[in-house]
Amino acid sequence: ALSSHCCLMKDLRAEATQLLAKPEVPWSRLRAITLDFRQSAGSTDGLLLHEVCHGSKLVMKPPQRREKSKELQDRLTKLQEQVDQASYNKMVSDVTKQERAAAALRSGALQTYKQQISFGLHVIVMMGTFYAVGHIAGTALSPRTAVRAACGMCGLVFAMLVETVLLMIETSRFEGPKDRRQQETPLPSSDRSMSHSKKAQ
Known part of the structure; x- marks a missing residue:
């Protein structure tokens, strides 16, 4: 019209x-x-x-996409990497728990304050107990102070040996399943094919 x-x-x-x-x-x-x-x-x-305009449709322009700054993009990338790493660590935590514990024991590192305090109290109580037992045993053997002190020192040395043995047992307990898994892991297909070819020769 x-x-x-x-x-x-x-x-x-x-x-x-x-x-x-x-x-x-x-x-x-x-x-x-x-x-x-x-x-x-x-x-x-x-x-x-x-x-x-009757019977027509309004066509709106799409809003312009806001461009992210380079600093914001780098920050978002770092945050995404942290989230992905945390998800991965949570997923494999049950698998790597024993390996991480064994590595900590081998390195002699106590990762938390709670572990350090617990280990220190355990050593002090054990050494004090063995020293007291050695001192009492020395008193029964001889009334001399030097003998009682020597027996107490023997108790201290024995407590340190016991701690060392317990630490070795704990480490071997963690390393045992890891070694068995490595032995039970099947060879890749390429290695199996090479072994079969060697047998055929």
Whole structure:
């Protein structure tokens, strides 16, 4: 109707004809043509903008994507790596628990304050107990102070030997399952094929 109306100026009528063939019409141009049509035809006879758009759909421009700064991208990458590493550690924690404990025992490292305090108290109590037992045994053997002190020192040495043996037993208990898993691990297919070829030769 707008493209064929005689009240429109010639250039606007030509523009309306061109816009009619397009699938999308800019809102600003449609509004300008409609207002010019109303001014030319009169306020009572002109079409309203919503009447011109009847049966059409509004096509909104997609919002522009905000570009992330390089610092933010690096920070997000680090956070994602930390999350992935934490997820991986949680997934394999049951598998590597014994290996990590054995490595800590071999290195002699106590990872937490609780472990350090517990180990220290255990050593002090054991050495004090064995010293007292040795001192009492020395008192029963001889009333001399030197003999009682020597027996107490023997108790201290025996306590240190017991601690060493317990530590070795604990370490071997953790290393045993790891060695068995390594022995039970099957060879890769390439290694098996090489071994079969050697047997065939």
